[in-house]
Amino acid sequence: MDQQVYNKLISFIWGIANDCLVDIYPNSDYRKIILPMMVIRRFDAVLEPTKEAVRRMKADLDAAGIPEQDDALCTVAREAFCNYSDFTLRDLKSRTNQQQLKTDFIAYLDGFTKNVQDIITKFKFREQIDTLSSHDVLGLLISKFIDPQINLSSRPVMNPDGSERLPGLDNHSMGTAFEEIIRMFNEQTNITDAGRHFTPRDIVELMADLAFVPVADRIKSTTYRIYDGACGTGGMLTVAEERISEMSKKAGKTVSIYLYGQENADETYAIARADMLVKGEGKQADNIKFGSTISDDKFPRETFDFMISNPPFGTSWKSDLKAWGDIKKEEITDSRFVVSYGGNSDFSLLPDIGDPQMLFLANNVSKMKTNTTLGSRIVEVHNSSSLFTGKAGQGPSNLRRYIIDQDLLEAIVALPENMFYNTGIGTFLWIVANKKSKEREGKIQLIDATSMKSPLRKNLGEKKCEISRNIREEILRFYMQFENADEQYSMVFNNSEFGYWSIDIMRPLRLAVKFTEENLSALLAGESSDTALCNLMREVKQTITEEIVLDYNAFMERLLKVAETKGVKMTSKRIKAIRTYFTDVCEDAEKVILKQHSKENANPLYGIFPIEFEIDKALKDTELVPFTYDGGVEAFFRDEILPYTPDAWIDKDSITIGYELSFAKYFYKPVELRTVDEIIADIVAIEKDTDGILAGIISEVKP
Numbered sequence: 120m121d122q123q124v125y126n127k128l129i130s131f132i133w134g135i136a137n138d139c140l141v142d143i144y145p146n147s148d149y150r151k152i153i154l155p156m157m158v159i160r161r162f163d164a165v166l167e168p169t170k171e172a173v174r175r176m177k178a179d180l181d182a183a184g185i186p187e188q189d190d191a192l193c194t195v196a197r198e199a200f201c202n203y204s205d206f207t208l209r210d211l212k213s214r215t216n217q218q219q220l221k222t223d224f225i226a227y228l229d230g231f232t233k234n235v236q237d238i239i240t241k242f243k244f245r246e247q248i249d250t251l252s253s254h255d256v257l258g259l260l261i262s263k264f265i266d267p268q269i270n271l272s273s274r275p276v277m278n279p280d281g282s283e284r285l286p287g288l289d290n291h292s293m294g295t296a297f298e299e300i301i302r303m304f305n306e307q308t309n310i311t312d313a314g315r316h317f318t319p320r321d322i323v324e325l326m327a328d329l330a331f332v333p334v335a336d337r338i339k340s341t342t343y344r345i346y347d348g349a350c351g352t353g354g355m356l357t358v359a360e361e362r363i364s365e366m367s368k369k370a371g372k373t374v375s376i377y378l379y380g381q382e383n384a385d386e387t388y389a390i391a392r393a394d395m396l397v398k399g400e401g402k403q404a405d406n407i408k409f410g411s412t413i414s415d416d417k418f419p420r421e422t423f424d425f426m427i428s429n430p431p432f433g434t435s436w437k438s439d440l441k442a443w444g445d446i447k448k449e450e451i452t453d454s455r456f457v458v459s460y461g462g463n464s465d466f467s468l469l470p471d472i473g474d475p476q477m478l479f480l481a482n483n484v485s486k487m488k489t490n491t492t493l494g495s496r497i498v499e500v501h502n503s504s505s506l507f508t509g510k511a512g513q514g515p516s517n518l519r520r521y522i523i524d525q526d527l528l529e530a531i532v533a534l535p536e537n538m539f540y541n542t543g544i545g546t547f548l549w550i551v552a553n554k555k556s557k558e559r560e561g562k563i564q565l566i567d568a569t570s571m572k573s574p575l576r577k578n579l580g581e582k583k584c585e586i587s588r589n590i591r592e593e594i595l596r597f598y599m600q601f602e603n604a605d606e607q608y609s610m611v612f613n614n615s616e617f618g619y620w621s622i623d624i625m626r627p628l629r630l631a632v633k634f635t636e637e638n639l640s641a642l643l644a645g646e647s648s649d650t651a652l653c654n655l656m657r658e659v660k661q662t663i664t665e666e667i668v669l670d671y672n673a674f675m676e677r678l679l680k681v682a683e684t685k686g687v688k689m690t691s692k693r694i695k696a697i698r699t700y701f702t703d704v705c706e707d708a709e710k711v712i713l714k715q716h717s718k719e720n721a722n723p724l725y726g727i728f729p730i731e732f733e734i735d736k737a738l739k740d741t742e743l744v745p746f747t748y749d750g751g752v753e754a755f756f757r758d759e760i761l762p763y764t765p766d767a768w769i770d771k772d773s774i775t776i777g778y779e780l781s782f783a784k785y786f787y788k789p790v791e792l793r794t795v796d797e798i799i800a801d802i803v804a805i806e807k808d809t810d811g812i813l814a815g816i817i818s819e820v821k822p
Contacts, residue, residue, distance in 0.1 A: 270287065349479055356380055642696060
């Protein structure tokens with residue numbers, strides 16, 4: 120839609136809200152009226168040309184006593200829906216009696232077919248009719264929405280000479296208008312829809328290109344299923360359908376497209392279904408399901424050819440735990456999120472409870488086709504946290520491992536900041552495919568498009584720039600050139616570049632024993648005052664000449680012998696008291712022996728000694744060893760750890776595989792510092808500009 124026409128539409132809608140709803144609703148509640156009325160008028164405008172024919176058919180069916188009439192009436196309306204009441208919105212405009220208008224308007228709403236009733240219900244619009252009628256604004260509201268200067272229909276309004284007077288409002292333009300109106304209403308009250316980021320058309324078109332263009336030569340004359348598990352108003356599905364249809368037509372192919380989506384917000388779900396109906400896709404509208412994709416998957420065991428989505432991020436998914444039966448995260452058994460992999464039957468892909476975006480990615484991966492030559496392709500929007508959050512062995516890292524180990528990650532594109540309406544953060548497009556081309560097997564492409572943007576003439580909320588068509592084509596060109604693309608913007612790596620082993624480095628505990636009167640007094644004054652132990656320590660002290668004993672093991676051996684002769688039992692409580700009051704960690708002391716036993720296959724690298732030493736937990740360290748390190752974990756330990764800490768060893772049970780990706784590591788460009796000569800030149804210039812000013816100030820303040 121032309122920007123001028125679009126701006127006029129937004130101003131028109133905002134004007135209706137100000138003219139009709141001020142002093143009746145707070146600004147944040149304007150949406151409760153404006154959004155459903157937009158959809159109802161959209162239906163009404165589409166149905167106007169066939170309204171009389173539907174009325175006649177309705178009369179004939181009633182006379183014939185036929186109860187199920189929806190299909191026949193929709194056929195006459197030439198739409199997937201219809202309204203068989205006696206009214207259009209234009210008919211209701213002339214009502215002057217408010218009570219009659221209210222009655223007729225309710226009858227008008229009741230006249231829509233069943234597939235529209237679900238939409239009206241989700242908007243909860245009927246709950247507002249009494250308020251609108253009692254304030255005498257229902258008629259004014261209807262009059263505003265049928266203004267001939269505005270077209271909410273999907274079809275253009277024509278002039279008598281056949282030229283176009285007003286363009287139609289397509290699905291994505293309707294969704295964009297919807298988002299902008301909500302943003303404007305919320306802006307008045309500082310309300311934000313946290314985590315919900317409507318995707319601008321320029322981003323959707325880029326996503327569609329990345330989904331379809333790379334496999335254009337593999338698309339055949341057949342049926343394809345496109346899915347969006349966070350479909351919002353359905354704009355992504357619509358653009359995806361348009362793009363693949365356009366490509367296949369150009370290639371002389373005939374394809375059938377089926378769209379599937381799920382949405383858990385009432386208003387956006389209602390608009391998505393409404394637009395499917397307006398497009399004439401009645402059965403497709405039934406493929407738009409309501410509910411949470413995370414806890415209430417409406418497409419279990421279904422698979423899809425293409426999946427394109429912008430899931431919410433940075434929001435809690437605690438409500439899904441409640442929907443599962445008020446369980447804990449660790450109790451989730453859904454096979455989309457807890458899989459059998461790498462010898463682990465409970466391999467968790469679950470992210471932190473505060474961010475659901477990777478659950479949507481895991482959901483999409485679970486729905487990939489494996490029995491077709493094309494397989495499945497996923498293009499999904501994420502924020503930066505999906506690249507690196509989670510330690511090795513935790514859900515997010517496990518999901519990255521699950522995807523990369525199976526060679527599913529094709530590329531990630533980093534987008535500029537300020538591309539979305541209600542967030543300025545940088546975002547990333549993940550492209551996941553399970554039937555890569557030969558050249559891409561075992562490789563991942565990173566495309567840095569953060570500098571590739573075109574400024575908007577007027578900001579739209581947080582959106583200050585866009586991906587123009589030329590930029591979109593350039594990003595796609597980098598993608599298609601793969602290893603031959605400009606390395607300033609695109610780099611290709613082996614999958615192993617992003618994997619690592621997380622290992623815990625352990626060191627032995629070294630304790631020195633100190634005998635002082637202060638320590639003995641502290642033992643007696645402590646909560647567990649033990650006179651017998653104190654006397655025992657005094658007696659042992661007499662046999663030791665040094666004030667500080669650097670061999671804790673020898674000291675304990677002597678102590679136990681003396682205790683045995685004195686009949687004092689050395690309980691774990693007493694040993695703990697000795698540790699508390701008489702020992703300090705000392706790097707010059709001997710290692711504390713935990714056990715002495717013979718071990719076969721001794722391996723000091725992993726702490727397998729005939730003598731087992733106690734671990735100093737304070738010295739425990741975790742190292743990340745890249746898969747690309749020559750020689751792996753053992754070589755890393757010998758080269759990077761032992762030369763500096765020769766008493767260290769690796770906790771073999773701690774070795775865990777992790778994956779993370781970093782754009783900054785490869786694309787960071789340090790700011791070039793100015794030379795000394797340039798700085799001196801600036802200082803000299805400033806001195807010249809201010810020459811005489813200081814002298815003037817001083818002369819003015821002299822008495």
